[in-house]
Amino acid sequence: MPENWFVRVHEKEYGPVDLETLREWQSEGRLLAQNPVRGADEGEWKTAAEITELFPEATGDSDLKAGTNELYYRRAFGEIITESCRIYGRGFLHFFALALLVGIPSLGFKLSLAYIQYGGAGEPVTPTSRVASAVAIVMLAALFVGWPIFLAGLQFATAELAGGRRIALGEILRRAVDHWPRLAKLSVVVYGSYIFWTLLPVLLILTLASAPSVWSILLALAALGFQVYMAGRLFVNFMFWQQSSTLAGLEGAEALRESKELARSRTTEPMLQRPLWRGAIIASIWLVVLL
DSSP states (O other): OOSEEEEEETTEEEEEEEHHHHHHHHHTTOSOTTSEEEETTOOOOEEGGGOTTTOGGGTTOGGGSSSOSOSSOOOOHHHHHHHHHHHHHHTHHHHHHHHHHHHHHHHHHHHHHTTOOOOSTTOOOOHHHHHHHHHHHHHHHHHHHHHHHHHHHHHHHHHHHHTTOOOOHHHHHHHHHHTHHHHHHHHHHHHHHHHHHHHHHHHHHHHHHTSOOHHHHHHHHHHHHHHHHHHHHHHHHTTTHHHHHHTSOOOHHHHHHHHHHHHTOOTTSOGGGSHHHHHHHHHHHHHHHHO
């Protein structure tokens, strides 16, 4: 058994690290059974599942044997949809519990707003409005705190179920909580970027609308086009930020860079085989179902 190991994630190598570090990465969800690994003094790659000290339960699973260096085998769209339904069915209770982390605070926040009523100047605030305001603040804070846990939990649960392994909800939450600082910071960057590049053109358009003219209309159209352009670029660059920061275990700018590189990879493949177009199509299907 080699003393030091290299791990490959998304075509990048990390190491050399000892077995104890690999155990830490495994407990944090950064090392999965499918990840290619090799000993520092070896040239042949295999899957982490073959390290019995890390994955003793997976050594008999033929699907995880290192017959290939590919992290995931390529699937057709039909297989992706079928596999997604299978994962959802097997992990429904886990996904439902994770959804409650953000669903309950979101519902509580919306319901509390209905009871907030402020009168005109000089009118006293009713006790109901005071309580509702306090509840709204607590629910909004709970939503912000729970959102990174929800995102990380989805990634860890999906990865384990996709690998044919069962994982307890408590373990999912433990891993998600461990990744909370990383996901929280990235959430501010990702969602903040969307908000900023959406509001900036809107404010410019509203300013131009106050003094309508041919030039203001042209500038407003240009601002609208720029807004669409920026939304598209952000969508591409941030497409895989959740996976990069959780499953790949990358921090901050490195996770965003990995997301961008993955989305723009395999440019020589047919269009529908590229991660960018596959991700865009699947995201579009998800939005259609959601709306």
